[in-house]
Amino acid sequence: MAEPLPDLIEEFVTDSMGDDPAVILTALSSQDTVYIASLLESLPVERRLIIWEGVPRDKKLSVLVEMRSDPREILIDATAHHEWASIFSDIDAEDLLELLDSLPTKLVDLAYQTLDSQERKYFREATQFPDSQVGHWVNHELLVLPANAKVREGLRLLRRELPQHCDSIYLVNRSGQFSALVKVNKLFAAQEHTSLVQLAEESAAILDATEEVSTASLQVQRSGLSALPVVDENSKLIGRLDITSASELINEFYERQVMASAGMDEDEDLFSPVAKSARNRALWLGINLLTAFLASWFIGLFEATLQQVVALAVLMPVVASMGGIAGSQTLTLIVRGLALGQVTSANMRALMVKELKVGGVNGVIWALVIGVVAYFWFTDVLLGVVICLAILFNIVAAALAGVFVPVILDKLKIDPALSGSVILTTVTDIVGFVAFLGLGSLFLL
Amino acid sequence: MAEPLPDLIEEFVTDSMGDDPAVILTALSSQDTVYIASLLESLPVERRLIIWEGVPRDKKLSVLVEMRSDPREILIDATAHHEWASIFSDIDAEDLLELLDSLPTKLVDLAYQTLDSQERKYFREATQFPDSQVGHWVNHELLVLPANAKVREGLRLLRRELPQHCDSIYLVNRSGQFSALVKVNKLFAAQEHTSLVQLAEESAAILDATEEVSTASLQVQRSGLSALPVVDENSKLIGRLDITSASELINEFYERQVMASAGMDEDEDLFSPVAKSARNRALWLGINLLTAFLASWFIGLFEATLQQVVALAVLMPVVASMGGIAGSQTLTLIVRGLALGQVTSANMRALMVKELKVGGVNGVIWALVIGVVAYFWFTDVLLGVVICLAILFNIVAAALAGVFVPVILDKLKIDPALSGSVILTTVTDIVGFVAFLGLGSLFLL
Numbered sequence: 001m002a003e004p005l006p007d008l009i010e011e012f013v014t015d016s017m018g019d020d021p022a023v024i025l026t027a028l029s030s031q032d033t034v035y036i037a038s039l040l041e042s043l044p045v046e047r048r049l050i051i052w053e054g055v056p057r058d059k060k061l062s063v064l065v066e067m068r069s070d071p072r073e074i075l076i077d078a079t080a081h082h083e084w085a086s087i088f089s090d091i092d093a094e095d096l097l098e099l100l101d102s103l104p105t106k107l108v109d110l111a112y113q114t115l116d117s118q119e120r121k122y123f124r125e126a127t128q129f130p131d132s133q134v135g136h137w138v139n140h141e142l143l144v145l146p147a148n149a150k151v152r153e154g155l156r157l158l159r160r161e162l163p164q165h166c167d168s169i170y171l172v173n174r175s176g177q178f179s180a181l182v183k184v185n186k187l188f189a190a191q192e193h194t195s196l197v198q199l200a201e202e203s204a205a206i207l208d209a210t211e212e213v214s215t216a217s218l219q220v221q222r223s224g225l226s227a228l229p230v231v232d233e234n235s236k237l238i239g240r241l242d243i244t245s246a247s248e249l250i251n252e253f254y255e256r257q258v259m260a261s262a263g264m265d266e267d268e269d270l271f272s273p274v275a276k277s278a279r280n281r282a283l284w285l286g287i288n289l290l291t292a293f294l295a296s297w298f299i300g301l302f303e304a305t306l307q308q309v310v311a312l313a314v315l316m317p318v319v320a321s322m323g324g325i326a327g328s329q330t331l332t333l334i335v336r337g338l339a340l341g342q343v344t345s346a347n348m349r350a351l352m353v354k355e356l357k358v359g360g361v362n363g364v365i366w367a368l369v370i371g372v373v374a375y376f377w378f379t380d381v382l383l384g385v386v387i388c389l390a391i392l393f394n395i396v397a398a399a400l401a402g403v404f405v406p407v408i409l410d411k412l413k414i415d416p417a418l419s420g421s422v423i424l425t426t427v428t429d430i431v432g433f434v435a436f437l438g439l440g441s442l443f444l445l
Numbered sequence: 446m447a448e449p450l451p452d453l454i455e456e457f458v459t460d461s462m463g464d465d466p467a468v469i470l471t472a473l474s475s476q477d478t479v480y481i482a483s484l485l486e487s488l489p490v491e492r493r494l495i496i497w498e499g500v501p502r503d504k505k506l507s508v509l510v511e512m513r514s515d516p517r518e519i520l521i522d523a524t525a526h527h528e529w530a531s532i533f534s535d536i537d538a539e540d541l542l543e544l545l546d547s548l549p550t551k552l553v554d555l556a557y558q559t560l561d562s563q564e565r566k567y568f569r570e571a572t573q574f575p576d577s578q579v580g581h582w583v584n585h586e587l588l589v590l591p592a593n594a595k596v597r598e599g600l601r602l603l604r605r606e607l608p609q610h611c612d613s614i615y616l617v618n619r620s621g622q623f624s625a626l627v628k629v630n631k632l633f634a635a636q637e638h639t640s641l642v643q644l645a646e647e648s649a650a651i652l653d654a655t656e657e658v659s660t661a662s663l664q665v666q667r668s669g670l671s672a673l674p675v676v677d678e679n680s681k682l683i684g685r686l687d688i689t690s691a692s693e694l695i696n697e698f699y700e701r702q703v704m705a706s707a708g709m710d711e712d713e714d715l716f717s718p719v720a721k722s723a724r725n726r727a728l729w730l731g732i733n734l735l736t737a738f739l740a741s742w743f744i745g746l747f748e749a750t751l752q753q754v755v756a757l758a759v760l761m762p763v764v765a766s767m768g769g770i771a772g773s774q775t776l777t778l779i780v781r782g783l784a785l786g787q788v789t790s791a792n793m794r795a796l797m798v799k800e801l802k803v804g805g806v807n808g809v810i811w812a813l814v815i816g817v818v819a820y821f822w823f824t825d826v827l828l829g830v831v832i833c834l835a836i837l838f839n840i841v842a843a844a845l846a847g848v849f850v851p852v853i854l855d856k857l858k859i860d861p862a863l864s865g866s867v868i869l870t871t872v873t874d875i876v877g878f879v880a881f882l883g884l885g886s887l888f889l890l
Contacts, residue, residue, distance in 0.1 A: 285770055
């Protein structure tokens with residue numbers, strides 16, 4: 001049984017274990033590669049390299065495959081050249097595809113030479129599809145029989161060593177086109193001479209190789225089958241997407257969304273080298289700086305007003321942040337809806353109306369609350385009225401932006417989970433400051 | 446084959462389909478319940494209720510089970526009382542558990558009466574565990590044999606109608622305690638009189654009923670098996686967690702994280718009634734308002750300074766937002782690490798050091814950039830120095846807060862994905878404003 005990850009980290013993070021590869025090897029040899037991968041990701045780079053030395057040679061490939069690319073690349077760089085031949089000794093097309101972006105070209109070539117001709121063919125086929133398409137991720141361990149096969153042949157097939165998650169036999173015609181799917185367990189109760197076609201599932205989904213990975217993965221997850229067949233544009237069966245791959249691809253999809261909201265990607269290493277991490281994050285800080293200066297520039301237009309009514313400066317953050325929060329609630333809901341395919345041009349209008357109403361209700365309530373607080377704080381009725389109107393205006397504008405920003409980004413094929421919140425807060429900051437300071441200039445000077 | 450969801454939405458969102466339940470019924474009868482559920486979630490409430498009327502009676506239960514609770518509750522409220530007997534006619538313990546929080550007590554009772562005594566027992570057992578524990582979500586469709594059974598008996602078992610995702614037979618001793626797991630496909634190549642125990646997997650994981658749902662689900666996903674056995678505190682086999690449930694539970698976990706970042710939950714309805722939605726979101730706006738007023742109060746301490754150096758008011762948002770962005774990057778990384786079990790007390794210190802270094806590097810770079818821009822904008826060297834120091838200070842403080850806030854929340858058993866960002870931005874706002882205005886008061890007056 002695998003130890004829980006935190007205990008494992010505790011054991012390896014300090015050097016109580018020592019730096020002796022032999023000791024580490026013994027300690028790791030009983031561990032699952034998934035846990036070793038996660039352990040390595042959790043260690044500071046120096047320790048990570050020491051522990052990596054001690055990972056059993058025959059586990060190194062699977063450990064690399066299980067890791068995120070950023071931490072993985074650090075290990076790849078640190079691995080001695082002469083080790084690769086043995087690490088790659090068991091590699092197949094799927095492993096190489098998984099490692100493709102992390103390996104230098106030389107090592108890709110070396111690994112490719114190790115593949116047999118069948119695996120090379122799979123590899124070449126898969127690389128014809130971008131990694132956003134299901135064709136890139138197909139698994140080739142299939143149970144396939146000709147369309148006219150009988151139960152007897154099916155049972156004979158099952159006596160071999162079966163691949164993981166094989167609950168179906170796929171039937172193909174003479175040109176290799178997919179024709180039907182038969183659940184394995186239908187065979188046990190059937191007569192030996194029955195045609196497999198008679199046992200076929202009628203409504204099983206078939207995936208196109210060009211289908212988007214996240215949609216296809218959800219289909220597998222919902223199918224109740226362990227895998228769905230994948231066909232090319234000529235209906236030729238090229239492989240299957242199994243439920244383990246599907247689940248991992250869905251996890252990645254969600255993780256990308258979570259990380260994107262802070263301008264990072266899902267491969268970000270917990271312990272990436274400082275220079276690399278600083279560089280990765282600098283872009284996002286730079287973009288944010290431009291939008292912040294833009295907001296400042298708008299505030300600058302009202303310098304004269306601010307000088308006379310300093311209370312406006314004090315209350316500015318309230319106006320901006322209420323708009324930002326209200327807008328990000330709408331944005332988050334719409335981004336999820338877009339990701340699930342539930343937001344379309346058909347229901348956009350109704351969504352807009354509903355979000356405007358919600359914004360209106362919350363706008364009125366919080367505008368009044370804030371107006372009253374501001375009045376008591378600065379004993380100035382007009383200031384209360386000004387902030388009240390500015391808040392109402394900004395929350396309603398936030399609802400509009402919360403719907404339009406992600407929908408427009410999606411239309412432009414820009415990931416709304418990544419850039420949506422920056423654009424949205426820029427809008428709500430500027431609208432908030434201009435409304436508040438503009439109304440202030442009108443009423444308070 | 447199911448139509449893609451957007452087309453389906455397009456077809457049903459307008460009343461081109463008419464309001465005739467019979468027409469809708471015909472159109473929906475070929476659709477998968479997963480798609481019907483997603484379609485209903487995508488429709489404005491009025492249309493949703495009309496289409497719900499037309500959903501084939503025998504699909505209504507599965508459609509409800511597939512839906513998120515908020516949109517589901519709207520349909521439950523709108524369903525005529527006399528319909529429930531037929532909707533519940535096929536209900537089992539798992540369905541009822543899924544609907545439990547959405548059904549009024551009366552309907553829970555009605556559904557419970559429909560269960561046979563075995564299902565009632567399952568239901569009662571499951572409700573002993575909170576829905577955060579795997580015991581709440583077990584599936585009872587198992588292939589079980591006594592520990593001394595032979596391959597012959599295993600094969601006989603397989604001839605029955607098999608449940609979904611059954612790739613293993615579980616062996617139990619006389620007191621019902623789990624003893625071993627045998628992969629079904631091992632049976633085909635084995636002799637009829639071989640003991641099943643001899644074919645058992647050695648390293649298959651066993652789940653405790655009290656284990657946390659997301660950890661257990663990841664274990665299932667990584668096991669390469671279609672399900673893992675679940676045992677109670679006496680090692681008695683009480684069921685299994687299959688890969689479909691595991692994947693759905695992981696999806697929910699991620700979706701909760703995404704929605705939590707905007708103070709919403711994963712059951713939020715795209716088209717919830719305005720009053721309900723406004724109420725749900727008001728709490729988050731209210732909490733945010735308190736933190737915004739707190740920040741304003743700190744700014745208010747420097748009113749005299751602001752009056753004299755209005756440029757400080759203009760540049761305030763830049764200082765606050767750079768700290769907020771830098772902090773949220775660290776926060777997002779740490780929250781993911783906590784969720785994956787990769788951040789522990791053992792590697793906290795090293796993480797802290799690394800984040801401080803990254804903060805230091807980006808702090809210095811952006812402090813200089815912003816200082817220079819501010820100098821040229823306001824032609825004031827001291828102002829440039831003041832904002833430079835304030836940015837540096839705030840970005841470093843943001844790194845500290847980005848690590849400590851989620852770790853402390855996690856220790857306090859508060860979901861850092863939910864409250865982390867509010868607390869973090871409160872910290873970076875206040876630190877930023879105080880540093881900037883405080884330094885401004887020292888140097889610029």
